[in-house]
Amino acid sequence: MVDRPAQLIACHDCDLLQRDIPLNPGCTASCRRCGAVLYRNATDSVDRTLAYTLAAGMLFLGANLFPVFSIQVQGDRSAITLFGAVLSLWEQGMKSISLLVFITAIFVPALELLSLTYLLLPIRLGLVPPGYSRFMRTLQFIEPWGMVEVLMLGMLVSLVKLTNNFKVIPGMALWSFGVLTLLLAAAAASFSARDVWERLDPRSRGETKP
Ligand SMILES: [Zn+2]
Structure with missing residues (x-):
């Protein structure tokens, strides 16, 4: 130092x-x-946050590509993905709820995971990502808007309600969301903005002349 x-x-x-x-x-x-x-x-804050972020990124893909659950009605089975649910809400006229689910459960977590990877991967490799201050501010701004855990609770409640009337088969995305919730919390807990600023700020890296 x-x-x-x-x-x-x-x-x-x-x-x-x-x-x-x-x-x-x-x-x-x-x-x-x-x-x-x-x-x-925090010891190894960058390494730990990056590991959690990369693992969360893979689960995020799984959570969006696979069905959340399938419902079996009279032998017919229909499966729904998260994005499918957002579209279906939009088509049924519940545009504000559709938009809210899209922003809090898809857009913000995706932006958060991409920003963290964009910042932390180069730092891990000893490089400085261009425009890092903009990404740091973005992370700070979007932090309160990521609500995957709220979505997870909502999905569990609707799942329990649906089982009263239909045969419900939990999908791959539901399990992915469960683990994703834990990994996002772990990434947020181990992320240290101060540590990142210190590693990226030229003054703390001794590159500017006094
Ligand atoms: Zn004080």
Whole structure:
């Protein structure tokens, strides 16, 4: 690590300015006034987030390509994919719900996984992805809009309700969504924006002259 003058950091809870000091791996810096966590030195944050992201990407493909569940009515079986459900909602006039499901369960998770891969894969290879600040801001902006876990709960509730009247066969996408929910949470928990900024910011890589 390059020696640099200690920077000041403001506590996001109480605004107290404090010195930003280097931490040992696995340690956490807390605010001295209110005790809020200021930052962590997460070991292997980039490696772990990248591993979770790549695994989540594969499951995301499975969750969208395969049927969520099939319903058997009088010998006929009809299967539905997530995108099929979005289209069907749209055609039935429930356009706002269709759009909401598309944004929160397909578009935002896809954008999140692509942005994380675009940022973390080059960092892992020692490269700087062009336009990284835009992708970091995108990640920050879309974070509250990814709701795969809400969709998962919704799917389970509708599945239980449907079993009262029909024979329902859970599809590959349902299992994929279950594991995807866990992997997205794990990626979000291990991602450290501070770590990424530090690795990409030329000042912290000692490339600019004082
Ligand atoms: Zn504080």
